[in-house]
Amino acid sequence: MQPQPQPAAAARPVPVKPHTLFDDVYGIAVGVLFVAMGVLLLQAAGLITGGVAGISLLVSYVSGYSVGMLFMLINLPFFLFGYLFMGARFTIKSLAGSILIMAMLKLMPSGLVIGHVHPMVAALGGGTFCGMGILALARHGAGVGGTGIVTLWLQKRYGINAGRTQVAIDGVILLAALSLVAPHLVGWSSLSAVAMSSMVMAWHRPGRYFGN
Numbered sequence: 001m002q003p004q005p006q007p008a009a010a011a012r013p014v015p016v017k018p019h020t021l022f023d024d025v026y027g028i029a030v031g032v033l034f035v036a037m038g039v040l041l042l043q044a045a046g047l048i049t050g051g052v053a054g055i056s057l058l059v060s061y062v063s064g065y066s067v068g069m070l071f072m073l074i075n076l077p078f079f080l081f082g083y084l085f086m087g088a089r090f091t092i093k094s095l096a097g098s099i100l101i102m103a104m105l106k107l108m109p110s111g112l113v114i115g116h117v118h119p120m121v122a123a124l125g126g127g128t129f130c131g132m133g134i135l136a137l138a139r140h141g142a143g144v145g146g147t148g149i150v151t152l153w154l155q156k157r158y159g160i161n162a163g164r165t166q167v168a169i170d171g172v173i174l175l176a177a178l179s180l181v182a183p184h185l186v187g188w189s190s191l192s193a194v195a196m197s198s199m200v201m202a203w204h205r206p207g208r209y210f211g212n
Contacts, residue, residue: 024140028097031136035144036104038129042192043067044114045122046185048177050170050193052078052146053130058177068105072098075145082149086156093142094149101144119188127192131199138162138200151200163201170197 019027039053046061048054056070063070075098083091117125134144143149147169151162170193177186 019140024093027136027140028093028142029100031133031140031142031144032097032100032104034129034133034136035101036108036133038126038131038133038196039067039071039101039105040108040112040114041117041122041126041129042189044117045119045126045188046181047119047122047126047189047192048173048181048186049127049130049189049196050166050173051130051148051196052144054170054173054177054189054193055146058173058180062180066106068102071105071145072102078146078149082143082145082153085153086149090141090143093140094137094145097137097142098145119185120191123188123192124195127195128199130192131196134196134200161201163197163199166197166200167193 035053038049039057042049042053043057043060048057048061052071052074055074056067059065059070059074060067079091079095079098082094134148137143138148138152143152147166148162151165151169154160154165155162174186174190174193177189181189
């Protein structure tokens with residue numbers, strides 16, 4: 001008589017190990033680098049994207065002010081929202097990330113000059129880089145500020161997918177851009193916003209990672 005196979009032991013939940021200080025510093029630094037690279041690619045092609053990065057690019061094209069400075073200034077009221085509803089720890093990390101992004105956008109053009117980039121490459125690459133940066137920051141309890149803080153709060157508080165909310169916000173930003181940016185560039189910018197939001201929509205979900 002053949003021995004009956006024993007039922008597999010029930011899978012035990014894997015204990016979640018919190019991020020160390022080094023993990024957070026490194027993760028936020030990588031996120032900052034991704035966002036800055038994405039914005040530089042978009043700026044080189046005259047494109048915008050969603051969120052505060054898109055608003056900053058749009059205003060910089062009209063006013064001539066530094067996109068890094070605008071990124072920081074536009075973020076200030078959103079940091080107040082983050083402090084009130086997401087807590088001091090999240091806000092401090094997000095503020096640090098935003099300051100680093102501003103600094104990177106100021107310093108990187110002196111070491112990286114993009115002579116030519118096709119709008120499609122800039123849209124896909126820039127949007128994807130920004131999306132990866134947002135994910136890296138979110139996984140370490142931070143945000144890029146602005147609308148990202150609101151979308152993360154809505155997901156945490158009400159379970160509304162952050163990527164879907166970001167798509168809706170980005171649609172409004174791109175519609176506003178039609179009055180200031182050439183229609184074909186707004187079309188490519190839409191692709192960048194989709195690429196960025198798709199990254200967040202696909203991978204920043206409750207339950208996607210242990211510890212969510």
